[in-house]
Amino acid sequence: MKQVFGVMGDPIAHSLSPIMHNAAFEALGMDCTFHAFRVKQEDLGDALKGAKAMGFGGLNITVPLKETAIGLIETDPLAARIGAVNTIDFRDGIKGYNTDGIGAQKTLEDAxxxxxxxxxxxxxxxxxxxxxxxxxxxxxxxxxxxxxxxxxxxxxxxxxxxxxxxxxxxxxxxxxxxxxxxxxxxxxxxxxxxxxxxxxxxxxxxxxxxxxxxxxxxxxxxxxxxxxxxxxxxGIMMLVYQGAEAFRIWTGVEPPVDVMKKAVMEAL
Missing domain, CATH: 3.40.50.720 (NAD(P)-binding Rossmann-like Domain)
Known part of the structure; x- marks a missing residue:
């Protein structure tokens, strides 16, 4: 049975995270799948509990849910200091992280x-x-x-x-x-x-x-x-780098960054 991952936001149809992460899973031969879910702010708590109950491997959280998530779950020290979550892991309860800042920093370093x-x-x-x-x-x-x-x-x-x-x-x-x-x-x-x-x-x-x-x-x-x-x-490489760090958190596996970037660029 495939391990399910996803991204939650509202709106969400524009997200390229499914294309990026599914390319990474395929390249590594991992039996996983990544999907986008439209979730309203007032429903986020129920959505997170549902994802945990259904055995999801992890989630990305995007606009406008990043700050809302802080009050609903346990967070690592950086995410707590920032006051916003963009990555959620379900391996030990429901824990939130924030990989946006490092993604932005690496993007500028690349440039x-x-x-x-x-x-x-x-x-x-x-x-x-x-x-x-x-x-x-x-x-x-x-x-x-x-x-x-x-x-x-x-x-x-x-x-x-x-x-x-x-x-x-x-x-x-x-x-x-x-x-x-x-x-x-x-x-x-x-x-x-x-x-x-x-x-x-x-x-x-x-x-x-x-x-x-x-x-x-x-x-x-x-x-x-x-x-x-x-x-x-x-913003392409910020998407890729923050996604790559989330991938590490969820799986403990080194992500294929070049594959992720190629998938996003082809989609655009």
């Missing part, structure tokens, strides 16, 4: 971008923003957080420590001194592919622009970055 002592501006204050803010601050980056609701940005900044939080109304001023801009919101995600928070006229040519949205591959934000002569970085 030749060092984050230490760099000015990083994060757009958004949700689960992915939390993971990146905590991880990057610990790695020596100088982090600012901008959010549509300033209070959420300021609350997250206070939790992380040595971080500034503000609304979108001061983006023009802040971007002048920013080295790395990271969009962690869903703005620009399919089907709203024409949307962006920042445009080319607000950017500068020394800026690295990293969009965690990976569908479409080249978001409107990244198109604006190219127009400004800035360096665009897609």
């Amino acid at each position: 030749g971008v060092d984050i230490q002592d760099r000015n990083v501006l994060i757009l958004g204050a949700g689960g992915a923003a939390r993971a990146i803010a905590f991880t990057f601050t610990e790695a020596g980056a100088k982090v600012n957080i901008a959010n549509r609701t300033p209070e959420r940005a300021m609350t997250l900044a206070a939790e992380v420590g040595n971080v500034n939080g503000f609304g979108l109304d001061v983006l023009d001023r802040c971007l002048k001194d920013t080295d790395i801009l990271i969009n962690t919101t869903t703005v620009g995600m399919d089907p709203c592919i024409g949307d962006t928070i920042v445009t080319a006229d607000q950017m500068h040519s020394d800026l690295t622009v990293f969009d965690v949205v990976y569908n479409p591959l080249k978001t409107r934000l990244l198109q604006e970055a190219e127009a400004a002569g800035a360096k665009p970085v897609t």
Whole structure:
């Protein structure tokens, strides 16, 4: 009988996690299968208990469930500090982890971008923003957080420590001194592919622009970055690296990262 894994979110139809993980399972000859499940926030607790009861091997958790999951399960110290979960393991109860931050860091390293002592501006204050803010601050980056609701940005900044939080109304001023801009919101995600928070006229040519949205591959934000002569970085490898770390947690097996990346790129 196949071991079942999955990803829960709402919406979820855009997710490429099933393609990526199923390619990894096939490459390693593992009798496992990975599926996407649409789950509303108010139903997450029941969904997690059901997955555990049915013998699931593990889950990824995506928007908007990452923060909701924290109050429902046991978490490892990093996930607890971040306040958001993106990976759940069922081998010993129901335990949550967060692999988003390391996925983002490895993505920028792949692109030749060092984050230490760099000015990083994060757009958004949700689960992915939390993971990146905590991880990057610990790695020596100088982090600012901008959010549509300033209070959420300021609350997250206070939790992380040595971080500034503000609304979108001061983006023009802040971007002048920013080295790395990271969009962690869903703005620009399919089907709203024409949307962006920042445009080319607000950017500068020394800026690295990293969009965690990976569908479409080249978001409107990244198109604006190219127009400004800035360096665009897609969210594909963040998906792959955070998924690879989740794969290790679930199975204890070293994941075939190249196979996972190839599957995602072919799907896009």
